């Protein structure tokens with residue numbers, strides 16, 4: 418991948434929404450580490466947010482977070498609040514917007530879909546209106562260079578059978594409140610491009626994993642359950658398939674698409690990492706047996722539990738477009754990324770406890786409320 422300053426091509430003021438979350442945090446850390454851009458991190462600072470990874474990165478770079486010229490400025494704003502969003506966009510005065518903020522957990526969307534409509538649909542609408550007003554006020558080179566990159570998911574395409582992979586022309590067929598809200602946001606972004614000419618790029622990525630992921634998604638849940646010697650919940654028959662991508666490889670793809678992607682175009686991102694859930698859980702248990710032998714064999718903890726309502730069977734991405742047009746390739750195998758991730762969680766038990774406490778989430782099952 419080209420170096421970041423070359424990709425940014427003079428864009429100095431970057432607005433990242435959702436930068437206190439898992440993937441947004443990885444984007445912000447990369448921007449702070451590898452460029453001299455000023456990052457405005459707009460986030461409502463909700464249950465899944467945590468800034469300690471960014472604070473660590475700033476401390477390592479000898480930089481601080483606080484003054485007006487700080488490289489990292491947190492804008493604590495809920496995108497559902499249109500006025501606050503417009504004010505935040507005016508304050509950031511961005512050359513590039515990367516929109517990652519969203520409610521992101523399918524199980525939570527089954528229990529409480531309202532928050533997903535508010536953040537993902539209403540929030541994206543507020544942002545589009547604010548960004549459009551900003552872009553229309555730009556002139557010259559700043560206007561020419563400006564872009565909004567909308568970060569979305571492969572779940573908008575629905576559920577695959579045993580064959581085939583999602584690509585950019587796959588028809589939308591979302592099936593959970595989460596994926597429907599993300600699909601709606603994708604449609605809004607495309608509409609703002611076609612109707613108002615707003616310069617946008619979209620990406621649809623598969624399942625991410627890696628350090629600093631809030632421990633409610635499959636991989637950190639399994640690691641923490643195994644460490645605690647508690648039953649590891651495997652939904653249904655455990656044969657649902659996801660296409661796993663290490664988060665830093667997603668960040669590479671995002672930075673390429675945001676800066677080099679063709680306007681109005683979308684890019685599917687996935688790392689040829691298809692595994693069924695049983696394979697993923699067994700691989701984590703095998704790694705735990707090596708790193709935490711006192712609990713071995715951890716696979717004895719795997720427990721079949723009631724399936725997720727409306728559980729999509731299989732996701733898989735064909736990344737041919739982003740590979741051919743933007744030169745993206747994942748740099749981590751699933752096995753290498755998983756080994757790093759398991760080791761990271763074992764080293765960060767206090768962080769896991771702190772973020773779970775703050776979110777008042779103790780690792781219990783979420784998302785059965787939809788089944789009545």
Ligand code: NAD
Pocket residue numbers: 434435436437438439440441459460461462463464465466467494495496497516517518519520521522535536537540568569570571599621622623624625626631
């Ligand atoms: P996350 O839940 O870890 O972080 C999301 C962040 O967005 C949080 O800090 C949250 O506070 C913030 N946010 C939510 N609603 C907001 C609002 N109304 N206003 C301001 N901030 C708000 O999610 P993630 O896993 O980092 O996902 C980031 C983006 O990438 C999402 O758009 C998601 O749909 C997409 N995505 C995620 C994955 C994945 O596997 N995690 C895969 C593909 C795409």
Ligand code: DAU
Pocket residue numbers: 521522523524569570571572622623624625633634635636638650651652657658659694725732
């Ligand atoms: O495909 C991209 C999507 O991947 C993103 O858009 C979402 O934001 C992200 O959360 C993720 O969605 P999934 O629903 O695929 O991820 P989750 O980690 O919740 O579940 C992965 C698979 O593991 C899924 O088939 C359900 C299953 N599962 C999950 C949990 C939490 C279990 O079997 N047991 C569990 O405890």
